[in-house]
Amino acid sequence: MAKVPKTQFVCTDCGHSTPRWQGQCICGSWNTMTEMRVSADAPSQRAKSGLSSSALGYAGSQGGGAKKIDDVQSADAQKSLTGIGELDRVLSGGVTKGSVNIVSGDPGAGKTTLLSDLVARMSLRMPSLYCTAEESLSQFKNRVDRLKLEYNNDNLFLLSETSVENIIDELDAQQIKFAVIDSIQAVVTQSANGSPGSPSQVKAAAQILTQYCKQNNVTMFIIAHVNKNNEIAGPQTLVHIVDALLHIDTNDGQIRTLRANKNRFGDVDTVGIFRMCERGMLSVDNPSEIFLSGSSTNSPGSTITCIRKGNRNILLEIQCLTTENEAEYPQRVCVGLNMNRIKMLTGILRKHTKTKIFHDTFFNIVGGLKIDELETCIDLALVAALLSSLNDFVIPRTSCIMGELSLNGDVRPIDSGVPRVKEAAQHGFTEIYIPHRNYHKSMEGLGAKVMPVKTIHDLIALIN
Known part of the structure; x- marks a missing residue:
């Protein structure tokens, strides 16, 4: 019964x-x-998949009992460049052989586009497979043709499958060394209960795929969905199982930001910048060129600053427009900026400089980049752009302004002051305004005049 x-x-x-x-x-x-x-x-997950208890604890475990640390041979991770510059940067020098990596992001962020380019490039070196559980093979082929990707027909295999066991059989049959699974929420395994995307299925599928890759030295990229909070969907154990978690942030427009939230074979401070176009996800080697308007005319309300994304410095342009108020209450509109930060800065101006702002105020970041609320180094640039538009004077386009503004009107230091100044000097800026506590002798001889600022009053005196 x-x-x-x-x-x-x-x-x-x-x-x-x-x-x-x-x-x-x-x-x-x-x-x-x-x-x-x-x-x-x-049957239990362990019985059906044939995994031992030690294998479930670590996908590459070979047993043999405990060993003394001096009896274990150390081995450096073998990395290989993919040819996608920004991806190699985020992965700290290329893809690690035998690693399992997750790529997440909003729908339309470019996950499939980026990995389609990657699997095509890897097929030029080794047998590669793209397994899609969400679209037909003809759809994938159409994308490859549209992006005009170069690939090795003898090494690139396409698979439309949802069973983890069948996927592993194909990996064995074709001797695949590089694979893409699209996506972990769409595949199922017989060793777990539940529907596709359920916590038990996602966890079990990730464990089985990770163990196979570790034991067979297969490099794998797995696409993962995100929830409404832009966080990876499914159980949190999914993040712990894999070696690296890469997330694609979608900014307004064509700009995509790739960040490593976890990386066992490198750091998580590096950010990759891509531009989405008809040719796919293109690496942006010099992001500052995108985020600067390139305008040769000097106009009020425009200021250049330098932000830090991960471990790289990016120059961008902040624009401000103030117009006479025609309604009962003035408007405050921000694109790519935090509204609370703007309100705080206008309050500081009213308190310490007696500046009256009864105008409609509009702020914009050139290039569509979104600035995080914690990025306080743009405070001085925001204030300078606002005063420039309000008082109708021009800040030269050879000037770069950076620094955090405190509630008492003092200018606070920012992190990585020297690299930011060097980045601005390399792009030809001749006047660089920085917090006085960030000033260092190494900033001399860069071909730019570095001007330390102590208070908001010092900044106003220098830019007027």
């Missing part, structure tokens, strides 16, 4: 299961417990 299936409640955030429903999961999330029917006589 068949056993009656039992019911479990599984958290959609962390994958924790309980026999009864509860409002809050142990991970702290509320109302994330969903009901799932589990067959009582279903």
